[in-house]
Amino acid sequence: MPAVRSSSLRSLSARLAPLALAVTLGGCQALPSAGEHELPLDDPLIGAPPIERGLDAQGLAGLLTAELAGQRGDYRRAALGYLEASERYATPALAERAALAASFSSDRELLARAADRWQALAPGAEAPSRLLAGLAVQRGDWPEALRQRLALVERGGESDLTAFVEAALAENADPRPLLPLLRDWLPRAPQGPARQDAELATALLEVSAGDIVAAERRLARLGESAPALPALWLTRARLAQERGDHRGARDAARRGLALSPDDPRFILLLAQSELRLGNVAAAEARTDALLEEHVGNASLRLALAQLYLEEDAAEAARRLLLPLVDAPDTPPMAFYLLGTAAEAEGEVDNALLYYRQVAPGGEFLAARLRAAEMLIADDRLLDARAFLRIERLRHDAHFADLITLEVELLEREGLGEEADALLDRELSRTPNDEQLLYLRAMRAWAAGDLDGMERDLGRIIERNPDSAMALNALGYTLADMNVTERLDEAREMIERAHELDPGNPAIHDSLGWVYFRLGDPERALPWLERAYAAMPDQEIAAHLIEVLWALERRTEARERLAEALERFDERPLIDDLLRRLPELRP
Numbered sequence: 001m002p003a004v005r006s007s008s009l010r011s012l013s014a015r016l017a018p019l020a021l022a023v024t025l026g027g028c029q030a031l032p033s034a035g036e037h038e039l040p041l042d043d044p045l046i047g048a049p050p051i052e053r054g055l056d057a058q059g060l061a062g063l064l065t066a067e068l069a070g071q072r073g074d075y076r077r078a079a080l081g082y083l084e085a086s087e088r089y090a091t092p093a094l095a096e097r098a099a100l101a102a103s104f105s106s107d108r109e110l111l112a113r114a115a116d117r118w119q120a121l122a123p124g125a126e127a128p129s130r131l132l133a134g135l136a137v138q139r140g141d142w143p144e145a146l147r148q149r150l151a152l153v154e155r156g157g158e159s160d161l162t163a164f165v166e167a168a169l170a171e172n173a174d175p176r177p178l179l180p181l182l183r184d185w186l187p188r189a190p191q192g193p194a195r196q197d198a199e200l201a202t203a204l205l206e207v208s209a210g211d212i213v214a215a216e217r218r219l220a221r222l223g224e225s226a227p228a229l230p231a232l233w234l235t236r237a238r239l240a241q242e243r244g245d246h247r248g249a250r251d252a253a254r255r256g257l258a259l260s261p262d263d264p265r266f267i268l269l270l271a272q273s274e275l276r277l278g279n280v281a282a283a284e285a286r287t288d289a290l291l292e293e294h295v296g297n298a299s300l301r302l303a304l305a306q307l308y309l310e311e312d313a314a315e316a317a318r319r320l321l322l323p324l325v326d327a328p329d330t331p332p333m334a335f336y337l338l339g340t341a342a343e344a345e346g347e348v349d350n351a352l353l354y355y356r357q358v359a360p361g362g363e364f365l366a367a368r369l370r371a372a373e374m375l376i377a378d379d380r381l382l383d384a385r386a387f388l389r390i391e392r393l394r395h396d397a398h399f400a401d402l403i404t405l406e407v408e409l410l411e412r413e414g415l416g417e418e419a420d421a422l423l424d425r426e427l428s429r430t431p432n433d434e435q436l437l438y439l440r441a442m443r444a445w446a447a448g449d450l451d452g453m454e455r456d457l458g459r460i461i462e463r464n465p466d467s468a469m470a471l472n473a474l475g476y477t478l479a480d481m482n483v484t485e486r487l488d489e490a491r492e493m494i495e496r497a498h499e500l501d502p503g504n505p506a507i508h509d510s511l512g513w514v515y516f517r518l519g520d521p522e523r524a525l526p527w528l529e530r531a532y533a534a535m536p537d538q539e540i541a542a543h544l545i546e547v548l549w550a551l552e553r554r555t556e557a558r559e560r561l562a563e564a565l566e567r568f569d570e571r572p573l574i575d576d577l578l579r580r581l582p583e584l585r586p
Helices: 006-015 057-072 075-089 092-103 108-121 126-138 142-154 161-170 175-188 193-208 212-225 230-243 246-259 264-276 280-293 298-310 314-325 332-344 348-356 364-377 381-394 396-412 416-429 434-446 450-463 468-481 484-500 505-517 521-534 538-550 554-567 572-580
Strands: none
Touching: 057 075, 057 092, 075 092, 075 108, 092 108, 092 126, 108 126, 108 521, 126 142, 142 161, 142 175, 161 175, 161 193, 175 193, 193 212, 193 230, 212 230, 230 246, 230 264, 246 264, 264 280, 264 298, 280 298, 280 314, 298 314, 298 332, 314 332, 332 348, 332 364, 348 364, 364 381, 364 396, 381 396, 396 416, 396 434, 416 434, 434 450, 434 468, 450 468, 468 484, 468 505, 484 505, 505 521, 505 538, 521 538, 538 554, 538 572, 554 572
């Protein structure tokens, strides 16, 4: 863990100020005199009655340890101490402190445990529900996030269900498990704006799930009961766009703009509809009016340019972006989008100039990847490689990233041997570059060269014993290969990786898998369940299903299998599991 700056430490110490022990101390108890019980002088408390109110010695020691850990910046230990105290004394304030401390650690699992405890002790409080909803969103568990959001609405919190659904769909969440949750809740929805918001959110899910007829009926009912609701026309415009009815989308956006003239979303929808109808001049008139109202808003100009590029109006996008190039601090995204516009117009060399001007930051690697891909598509592989080599010289801090990018491009072009030669050459110059050693190790593993993989990972671990990534990769590989005589070694490596990075779901999966290989499926199961909840992928799903089957929890295993078969289009490990255990099939 990096050192904590004194200012950060003071800030958190203020938030984790020592507890007012009088809140939890129910009173003090008088001790009997030594003469009454003939106590030995070296242990005056041996005959004291048990503490039934307030803090006992263990509880006080735990709280003091948590306080001191928080003041030292050891937030994980502080959170564990407060969490244990909340379980001993069932005080919501202690669980809240555990959640606060955990939020400053890197352990999301611990934060979730603290938030669960806080919610259990204060079921009517909004804060733990909001925290749990946010954590569910972070791990991609949108159904759980929706459950927490609905509970908040029932307690009188702000609805915002439409915004929640829009965010979920933007992250490619599956609408099918969300739709029944919202439909079942609708009869309990509070009347008024919250109910209308819930209806709109449900319509959005119905559109995304392909139930267009139900969405149309729902929006028609809302149109009769709340025709002046701007969000209604926003949803109708988007629904029309989904259907390809661009004239209908334009009409709905115009209705919404009349009701909410300051809402830029309607202007954007109008511009998008005009673009899709081929009316570029009309779209530009709309967006020019929007820019006049927001003079100097570079972010808006960038967003509009992206809209034009998505609609294949590259020249209009360029006109929006060029004023930003003349500004003192041109956003890197402006150069990236200008490169994209030039590329769309077939101006390869011009696009290359723009991509090279994207400064280090969020779009830096994306610009280099786009430029190299463009050159390769133009049958200029040698130019692409020369471009990346020059960029490595210009941007030494991104040396390993750019090598990785070139290796991946060569592999994609079927030039694996050249990719290996590049890696070997650069590692001969920088033999201790951990990123390149790890990349070569993973390529060796993919090629079945396990000795090569272990050699490179071993070099990383030798130089950096605290590399959780290398420890986990090597430990997991040994466990997955089921090398009996090395399973204890694999377990030690993975457990060390977990100490270094306790919130990493990939490491949780490795822990579960090595315990299973060691013949302890009971111990393996909670780690795999935790890993899958945080990072649902087909590999973890296959491990979880196999462990459930080994524990003879056949119904659960088949339920998980059915879910995985529906969820993952590509699932090589699950397919392999079915070949090994054909009786798993329902």
